[in-house]
Amino acid sequence: MAQGMEAGLDRFFKPRSIAVIGASREAGKVGNAVCENLLRGTTKEILHARGFGGAIYPVNPRADEIMGLKCYSSIKDVPGEVDLAVVVVPARFVPTIMEEMGEKGTRAAVIISAGFSESGEEGARLEREVLRIASKQGIRIIGPNCLGVIRTHNHLNASFADMMPEPGPISFVSQSGALCTAVIQYSFEESIGFSNFVSIGNKADVDDADLLEYFASDEETQAIALYIESLKDGRRFMEAAKKTVPEKPVVILKSGRTEAGARATSSHTGSLSGSDAAYEAAFRQTGALRVYTIMELFDAAKALAYQPPAKGDRIAVVTNAGGPGVMAADQLYTRGLRLAELPKDVVKELDSFLPPAWSRSNPVDILGDATPERYGETLRVLSGCEEVDGIVVILTPQVMTRPMETARIVVESVRGVRKPVTAAWVGLSGRPSEDYLDSEGIPELTFPERAADAMAALVHRGRVLRRIQGGEWS
Amino acid sequence: MAQGMEAGLDRFFKPRSIAVIGASREAGKVGNAVCENLLRGTTKEILHARGFGGAIYPVNPRADEIMGLKCYSSIKDVPGEVDLAVVVVPARFVPTIMEEMGEKGTRAAVIISAGFSESGEEGARLEREVLRIASKQGIRIIGPNCLGVIRTHNHLNASFADMMPEPGPISFVSQSGALCTAVIQYSFEESIGFSNFVSIGNKADVDDADLLEYFASDEETQAIALYIESLKDGRRFMEAAKKTVPEKPVVILKSGRTEAGARATSSHTGSLSGSDAAYEAAFRQTGALRVYTIMELFDAAKALAYQPPAKGDRIAVVTNAGGPGVMAADQLYTRGLRLAELPKDVVKELDSFLPPAWSRSNPVDILGDATPERYGETLRVLSGCEEVDGIVVILTPQVMTRPMETARIVVESVRGVRKPVTAAWVGLSGRPSEDYLDSEGIPELTFPERAADAMAALVHRGRVLRRIQGGEWS
Incomplete structure (x- = not known):
């Protein structure tokens, strides 16, 4: 066993050697996809795809070699240490595999195989048996x-996901495997990057609580996003969330929130999901942010991972079109935030360079012919204004609009400013400018409403931190 | 003047000849973009782009020819009739232009030029002057x-939009020009097609009410989407909406709905937007569907344009993954809909071909290894079930998932069924299958929550029609 791995879940996330139990040469098989993913990072043909740097040991008694790697009949035959085993054999073989892992000294297993408690009483019995052996052998699952x-x-x-997500600051934990694959695809469209991406399936052993605690101190994680269908031990989850939230922002999408959904969850997971009001209250107590749709989950996580928390709820909106500015104002208000009142001297300073027809109030409408420079100057003034706690920047396509230059100047103007900024480059075909904003840490969210929601997440985070720190900021 | 054009707004939408007053040879000028758009359909280099088939007359006293077309010094010099004039000259010249249009007998003008009531008192005076002449000359604006x-x-x-949207069944009217351009871009990503696309600017003459009435009897329009910032004549709008809704579904996004937004609207448009509760009540009375975000506006319009209204609120969810099914159930319930209770004989029929582990209730989870055929059979049974008023179909990427074949079989299975279907192909990289669903009239909306919202729009539509038809359906 590796040094320093005794505590925590490092074996899962920083193993030095991995065995794939049930490795396969046959394309289309899960045991084949896992090998490809380990070796190359993805099953798809992608330039510069890069695989895992440690040792990879395929295990399959009916093969000598898989993808150029020597294949072993049993994990016990592997010459070196094995930090992590990925198990893809049919469920009924898993207990034996666990015994062999124990003998080998492997202490971490990702069990991909289905056919356990999710499939009925016989599967549940098998799952208990696997857990019993794991506990005896000191293996985490x-x-x-x-x-x-x-x-x-x-x-x-x-994993057997067909794509590897882009690197980034978000750790995502999902109780739905199907959602994981979908989210990877979505993450490419929305420029969302992940540090860790975990499908926890039946949560027989390692659960949301364990992962929260692990990611709380993971140096690569800036925000944690959870998709939860049910919790077996609510108290334990709350304790973990309470410990994690002061370290890292946590966003939770809990399905089964309505009566209809709860009934569906119970039929799906076999566990009662409990009263939603109880979950709501519990989440609130921990300081985690609860959201209600997949899109909100990632919009909030993206904002929280990249931007500082807001010190208050007074938000400025900068826009080159009135309507989208009003939409942002509507949504900020709906989320319980306020439009910052601009002090007279700030209005005066803006007057000095903005054309006479600018809105002269917040939302700060700097008009359809706004140049990148006009955005830059306006943001410089608002960044320095004490009455503004956060800024939503909106750009719409107009005759004179230069999306990329404007994105560059926005990034420059708010660099080093300890105030959150979110952006909506509304329907701009210049995707490069949207990606540029994201890559520079300014979450770009396409629509004013979504940029306002993301700002609300940052205001929530600020409130939570102030509560935790006992008014240090207030 | 063309025969049969006396009534209505046909001159704007079905002109046989158009003059561009302020046409320009200079790239980047609005008068240049309008000419290109008329001639080629778009200013962008697009294969198979196709322009307007009627006569196009550039008007500019300082040019002889623009883009191969003979140019005239005044609209009065144009040899043939001119049904529609597109005006892009500076605001101060517009009154004179209106007089000349009157002399020429042109009775419709799209005035693109800015510098009117939106820009202050002087502009408002100019706008009144233009209206006075228009009224005298019988010109609609x-x-x-x-x-x-x-x-x-x-x-x-x-228009001077840089792209032409795809043809389709939605008529969109927007009080924000900036939003129009953004929406065209968005429409490509979401496979939204338009029949008519109107930016109404200051609404000096033709307003939402006129366009509602016109699109109510437009054979190409199946649903009408409105973006409204303010209404000058609420009573007139309500009358028009009441007349339109029995003919065509109407979806409204009204910004300035919150206190903060209303204040921002007033600063932006110079008109008071009135109490939002009053708008809410008025919209409800007309049977129009009010939505709150840009995404909802087009998701609802897409569903309403393609799918029949639901005869009731009992919805079935078909899915190959539990979690997304629960999410759909949550959202249906939140929108006031119900999960259909499957009668025993339907469960029995499904039992006859579904694997034993299927959910045996609604959401109908047909499991991760669901084949296209399994989707097809399940949809056939649910389509025939009297206790089901609408179906939400969800596909998630799993090892065996075949998005395109499944899309094809979904389309086949519900063909001719008079029950609405919406779909969420969750994060499937196989974009072609999503586009295929849309092209076959099944709105595909990426996430379970959005597919549920779209179904809610169809249930709303059914309710409204039943109310109008005095219980004929109930």
Whole structure:
């Protein structure tokens, strides 16, 4: 066993050697996809795809070699140490595999195989048996019935997802494997990058609480996003969330929130999901942010990962079109935030360079012919204004609009300013400028409403931190 | 003047000849973009772009020829009739232009030029003057201060938008020009097609009410989407909406709905936007559907344009993954809809071909290894079930998922069924299958929550029609 791995879940995320139990040469098989993902980072043909740097040991008694790697009949035959085993054999073989892992000294298993408690009483019995052996042998388990584990910064793709997400600051934990694959695809469209990406399946052993605590001190994680269908131990989850939130922002999408959804959850996971009001109250107590749609989950996580918390709820909106500015104002208000009142001297300073027809109030409408420079100067003034706690920047396509130059100047103007900024480059075909904003840490969210929601997440975070720090900021 | 054009707004949408007053040879000028759009359908280099088929007359006293077309010094010099004039000259020249149009017998003007009531008192005076002449000469006006008018089915792009939207069944009317350009871009990503696309700017003459009435009987329009910042004559709007809704579904996004937004609107448009509760009540009375975000506006319009109204609120969800099914259930319930209770004989019929582990209730989870055929059979059974008023179909990427074949079989299975279907192909990289669903009239909306919202729009529509038809359906 590796030194320093005794505590925590490092074996899952920073293993030095991995065995794939149930490795396969046959394309289309899960045991084949896992090997490809470990070796190359993805099953797809992608330039510069890069695989896991440590040792990879395929295990399959019916093969000598898989993808150029020597194949072993049992994990016990592997010559070196094995920090992590990825298990894809049929459920009924898993207990034996666990015994062999114990003998080998492997202490972490990602069990991808399905056919456990999610499939009925017989599967539940098998799951208990696997847990019993794991406990005896000191093995921690992620899964069973999951997609696997990805950590981007060390190119570890111990999953059968067909793509590797881009590296980034968000750790995502999902109780739905199907959602994981969908989210990877979505993340490319929305420029969302992940540090860790975990499908936890049945949560037989390692659960949301364990992962929260682990990611709380993970140097690559800036925000944690959770998709939860049910919690087995609410108290334990709350304790973990309470410990994590002061370190890292946590965003939670809990499905089964309505009566209809809860009934559906119970049929799906076999566990009662409990009263939603109780979850709501519990989440609030921990300081985690609860959201209600997949889009909100990632919009909030993106904002929280990149931007500082807001010191208050007074927000300025800068826009080159009235309507979208009003939409942002509507949404900020709906989320309980306020439009910052601009002090007279700030209005005067803006007057000195803005054309006479500018709105002269917040939303700061700097008009359809706004140049990048006009955005820059306006943001410089608002960044320095004490009455402004955060800024939503909107750009719409007009005859004179230069999306890329404006993005560059926005990034320059707010560099080093300890106030959150979110952006909506509304329907601008110049995707490069949107990606540029994201890559420079300014979350770009396409629509004014979404940019306002993201700002609300940062105001929430500020409130939570002030509460935790006992008014240090207030 | 053309025969049969006396009534209504046909001159704007079905002109046979158009003059561009302020046409320009200089790239980057609005008068240049309008000419290109009329001639080629778009200013961008696009294969198979197609322009307006009627006569196009550039008017500019300082040019002999523009883009190969003979140029005239005044509209009065144009040899043939001119049904529609697109005006892009500076505001101060517009009164004279209106007089000349009157002499020429042109009875419709899209005034793109800005510098009217939106820019202060002097502009407001100019706008009143233009209106006075228009009224005297019998000219109807769209604008001023707008992007222009697009009708896709006759390749009419009388605007300076840099792209032509795809043809389709939605008529969109926007009080924000900036939003128009943004929406065209968005429409490509979301496969939204338009029949008419109108930027109405200051609404000096033709307003939302006129366009509602016109699109109510437009054979190319299946749904009407409105973006409104303010209404000058609420009573007139309500009358028009009441007349339109029985013919065509109407979806409204009204900004300035909150206190903060209303204050911002007033600063932006110079008109008081009135109490939002009053708007809310008025919209409800007309049977129009009010939505709150840009995304909802187009998701609802897409569903309403393609799918029949629901005869009730009992919805079935078909999915190959539990979690997304629960999310759909949550959102349906939140929108006031119900999960259909499956009768015993339907469960029995599904039992006959679904694997034993299927959910045996609604959401109908047909499991991660669901084949296209399994989707097809399930949809066939649910389509025939009297207790089901609408179906939300969800596909998530799993090892065996075949997005395109599944899309094809979904389309086949519900063909001819008079029950609405919406779909969420969650994060499937196979974009072609999403586009295929849309092209076959099944709105695809990426996430379960959005597919549920779209279904809610169809249930709303059904309720409204039943109310109108006095219980004929109930």
